[in-house]
Amino acid sequence: MAAPTARFRHQAGQDWLLTxxxxxxxxxxxxxxxxxGEIPSGPLWRVVEAPLVESLSAIQRIGPARVGPILGNVRLDTAWWLLPPELxxxxxxVRGFTVRPAGWSLRCPPVLHSVHGRWWIERPDGSGRLTDPVLLAAAFGPGGYRHSAEALG
Structure with a gap:
């Protein structure tokens, strides 16, 4: 059973997603x-589609504390990263990326559980935090971005 603070954070993320x-x-x-649920990108965030396996590696390179919501689908080998709207x-x-235009609908499950093979790899937490596109590009580039703790060994 999840700790009360985790449940609260997940519910806050779901409430934010509904807004x-x-x-x-x-x-x-x-x-x-x-x-x-069909939630269009645009005023609050944009979507970048990327390969799932490379996305999982990129999360580790960037550091989980520095990424925003990421939706994944194992069946499609795809991840959808939520980025700032001014992208x-x-x-x-960036090879392997598909940048979705504003107004593109993200077909997503609730934050609290998966639906039809899609789940939130990194759940929205209600804060509105999004992934920095510069860090994302660097993490997918040659050699990849590494957050400071990993860079220092």
Whole structure:
């Protein structure tokens, strides 16, 4: 059983995710019937799609405390990273990335559990924290970004 603070944080993340939906009740209903909620990117965050295995390595390179929400799907070998909404063309040339435009709908499960093979690798925590695109690009680049604790050995 999760600690009370973890449950609270996960619920806060789910509440935050619902505030991102144009129709929160529709997303909550979809989750109640074990379907995906449709939440468009745009005003609060953008989405970058990347290979799942490389994403798991990138999380370790960046450091879990420095990444924002990341949705994963084992069946599709795909991860969706939530990044700041002002994302420009910074990541357009990173091999393996697909930068989704504002308005693109992220089909996601609730924060509290998986649905149809999709789960939150890094759950939203309610703070609105997102992954820095510079760190993400560096983590996927040659040699990859390494947070200071890892760089020092």
């Amino acid at each position: 991102c939906a144009p129709y929160p009740a529709a997303a909550a209903h979809a989750w109640d019937v074990e379907e995906f 420009g063309d910074d990541l357009d040339d």
